[in-house]
Amino acid sequence: MDEQIQRGQKWLETLLKLMGVPANVNLNRIEQDRNQVISCWLTIDETPFDLTQIEALTGKKGETIDAIQYLANALLNIGVDEYSHRFFTVELNGYRLRRQAELMAIAQRAAEKVRITGVPEEIRYLSSVERRQIHSMLEKSPDLLTESQGSEPDRRLVVKLRHPI
Structure with missing residues (x-):
């Protein structure tokens, strides 16, 4: 197994222990590109x-688990050459899988609306990670473009036709 991924697993287990909620961390869905x-x-x-601990670790609208994931990605890639960077997704109780399904539905609704009306559609209240996920979901659409506009905390994703009517 990749040394950096093992470091990620150990780092997260240590963080949880320091937070007073020790737990095992499993490695799932390892994605590769050209081996x-x-x-x-x-x-x-x-x-x-218990449910209270799960809710506290997830946070309102995923803010806590997003912060943990951000820290993992920032800290675990310090001093690592850019070709060896790893992206870590932190999952708890199926939150990420449920949220990915929600984001896919949001992206599909926006794409459908833009295709029907030709009017750009703004999607608000997404974290930077979620905006990046929707960019990725729609990037292969030959007729659509996505871009982020504004600045935090009011940054939003805009879906529009690649070639306006």
């Missing part, structure tokens, strides 16, 4: 947690 690991999911075992 090189580029990302993996660090899944927190929720077995020892």
Whole structure:
């Protein structure tokens, strides 16, 4: 297994212990590009947690788990050459999978509306990670473009026709 991914697993287990909620972290969904690991999911075992602890670790609108994921990606890639960077997704109790399904539905609705009306559609209240996910979901659409506009905390994603009517 990739040394950096093992560091990620150990780092997250240590963080959880320091937070007073020790848990095992499993490695799931390791993604590769040309036989090189580029990302993996660090899944927190929720077995020892009650609902209150799960909600606290997830946070309102995923803010806490997003912050943990941000820290993992920032800290674990310090001093690593850019070709060896890993992207870590932190998962707990199926939150990321549910949110990905929600984001896919949001992206599809926006794309459909733009295709029907020809009017750009703004999607608000997304984290930077979520905006990036929707960019990725729609990037292969030959008729659509996405771009982020504005500045935090009011940054939003805009879906528009590649060639306006």
